[in-house]
Amino acid sequence: WLGTEYAWGGGDVNGPTHGISDGGGAGDAHGDPNKTGFDCSGLTLYAVYQASGGQITLPHFTGDHSNPGQLYDPRGQDIPLDQKQPGDLIFFGAGGNTHHVGIYHGQQNGQDMLLNAPQSGDVVSIQPLSNWAGEEMYVRRFGEIPPEERP
Template identity: 50%
Template sequence: MLVVLIGADTSSSCAAALSGTGVQGAPGASIDGLSEAQLQLARNGVAIGIQRGEPEQVILAELVAQATESTLRNLANPAVPESLRYSNDGIGHDGDSVGPHQLRVSVWGSVGIATLMNPIYQINWFYDRADMITGRDRMSPADLAQAVEVAAVNAYAGQLTLARGLYAQFAHLAPGSMPAAQAGQPASGCGTNGSGAPLSAGAGGFGAAIIAAAQKWIGTPYVWGGGDQNGPTGGGFDCSGLTLYALYQASGGRIRLAHYTQAQQDDPAAQVILFEQRQPGDLIFFTSPGQSSSHHVVIYYGRNENGQDLVLHAPQSGQSVIVAPLWAGDRLDVRRFSLPAEPASAEGKQL
């Protein structure tokens, strides 16, 4: 459950709206448990609603829908491989649903995956649908969210406390602080902040999905033997527990790795890659001099602005999952996994 802690904030501009928020103990308002990316999606839910002149109850409905459908995340989906080519906040597995409102590609995909992966489009989609519902202003936020999303179960009331806190945080946004909407274009709120943008050619779609699955656990403690395909066990992950989780989640359950570094390195699906051909999402295995079995595995994260190689991994006891510079000293072996061709079968909500 997400706990909401709201402080006073009278910011009126998009630029200042996130100032002092988050979970790092910064002064000012905070919403415990939400990342900056989640706050940005919530801010746009409020900002676009204000820009469109929507009443408070309708904006609350949009917020509870986002929180329930995706936990305020712009989700890609391995069942829709094209979605993995766009920046996202994580991986979902609900049928062929993508984005913060979990729109089904088979139903709403005529606009193209690039549009569906744009959270600004999905927020406007919700308001467009809400505006078509007779008597919407007399409906509770949860019932309006249900009327728009048409989920199998109306679970939206459970996020109303969070939605009210988010609305209070961002309700002071002034429409004049937002980019002006172009003729015929939807309201843009405070902008996308990069979410939903095409990934660079250097970051393959499946590699990006592997990184997205693992990086949401940054800060989780290292626990020897910890982690399985569903998440942390015993309170955390070890190195191979994190990688088996990331590949299982990114592949929609189609890649199941052993919980042992050398077994992962030797997996029949692993492609041997020269170190100089490494790409984000590749696994790098560390073998000590004179040894025949690897003792550690990391996910290659890419390079920083200084050209330094970065890796995402669960380091050792007393530390937590982290992105850190790649180090030397051991033999490094690179392996690449590809998304299996067969789509995973799953059932999603009916829209």
């Protein structure tokens, strides 16, 4: 889906969808309701659904204390940042409230990279994880938990 347009509210388990109004914000200014694409959490809910063979459907929201969203979904395993692996979701925010999520892509030329739908006016791309330096990062891994790691 690299190069797919960003569309606020876009994306579901089947792929890109029409965006929705963000109430007069940047998404509306960029015409997101008239675009077919992904927003950040739409891309990650699609990816997790596909990677899990349709077993895990995440909500279409990154997550905060008032709305658990993807970050606090109990099927996600909390992973220390230094143990992230390609395919893990990385959430960005502060104090447990998040505003962005992407998929850890691995290293490229010695840099950690993130596959994500960055913002209105942009497209799905792979960017340096360092673009979010200074933000709290929360890593979650979705899928089968090995028997030796089960509670």
